[in-house]
Amino acid sequence: MIIWFNSRYVQLDFWRAELDPTIGPWQKTVVMLANFSNALSWIFCILIFVVSPEENATLHTFAFVQLVAFGYIAYVANFLETDSKYHPSGSYLFVFFFGLCSASFGACAVIQFLTYDEETQTPGPIPWYITASSDYAWFLCLGVQGYMRPRAPSIRMNFELCSDDDFQIIQDTSDITVPKRNLAVLTEYELTQRLMQAQAEVRELHAQLRKFNPSASVCCS
Numbered sequence: 001m002i003i004w005f006n007s008r009y010v011q012l013d014f015w016r017a018e019l020d021p022t023i024g025p026w027q028k029t030v031v032m033l034a035n036f037s038n039a040l041s042w043i044f045c046i047l048i049f050v051v052s053p054e055e056n057a058t059l060h061t062f063a064f065v066q067l068v069a070f071g072y073i074a075y076v077a078n079f080l081e082t083d084s085k086y087h088p089s090g091s092y093l094f095v096f097f098f099g100l101c102s103a104s105f106g107a108c109a110v111i112q113f114l115t116y117d118e119e120t121q122t123p124g125p126i127p128w129y130i131t132a133s134s135d136y137a138w139f140l141c142l143g144v145q146g147y148m149r150p151r152a153p154s155i156r157m158n159f160e161l162c163s164d165d166d167f168q169i170i171q172d173t174s175d176i177t178v179p180k181r182n183l184a185v186l187t188e189y190e191l192t193q194r195l196m197q198a199q200a201e202v203r204e205l206h207a208q209l210r211k212f213n214p215s216a217s218v219c220c221s
Contacts, residue, residue: 038074
C-alpha cells in the first residue's frame with residue numbers, strides 16, 4: 001500500500017510541475033527525472049520482503065540502500081520546483097541533516113556489507129552503534145520531512161462524459177465550447193444562458209396569446 005501511495009504522490013507532483021507556469025523547462029525536467037526514478041525505486045524496494053538476506057544478501061541490501069538515495073533526490077527536487085518564499089523556516093538545515101543521514105547510512109551499509117567476512121563472520125570496521133544511529137536518524141527524518149516540505153498548490157481536476165468511437169451520448173454537448181474560467185464565472189455563464197432561454201419562452205407565449213386576444217399586453221424584458 002505504501003508503494004501505491006508514494007507512486008501516486010510522485011505522479012501528482014509531476015502534474016503540478018507541468019501545470020506551473022512559473023518554473024522553467026530545466027526545472028520540469030529535473031522534477032520529471034527525480035519523480036520517475038523515485039517511483040521505480042519504491043517499486044524495486046519490494047524485493048526487501050521478497051528476497052531474504054540468506055537467499056541473496058546483495059539484492060536484499062541494494063533494494064533498501066537505493067531507496068534511501070532516490071528518496072532524498074526526489075525530496076530535494078521539491079525545493080527546485082517552488083519559490084523560496086514557500087520554503088518553511090529551517091527547511092534548508094533539515095535538507096542538509098537529511099542528506100547527511102542518508103549519505104552516512106548508505107555509506108555504512110555498503111562498507112559493512114563489502115567488508116563482512118562470511119567465513120569468520122567478522123563484521124566491517126564501522127562500529128555497530130554508528131550504523132544503527134544513522135539508520136534511526138534516517139527514519140526520524142522520514143517522519144519530519146512532511147513538515148519541512150515546501151508548500152505547493154493543490155490540483156483540481158474536472159471530469160465529464162463525452163462521446164467516443166463506440167458510444168454516443170444522447171444529448172451530446174461536446175461540440176459546445178465554453179471559455180475556460182473559474183467556477184464562479186462558469187456558474188454566471190450558465191445562469192445567463194438559462195435566463196435568455198426563459199425570456200425567449202415568454203416571448204413565444206406572448207405571441208401565441210396575441211393571436212387569441214390582440215389587445216392583451218404582457219411585460220417581457
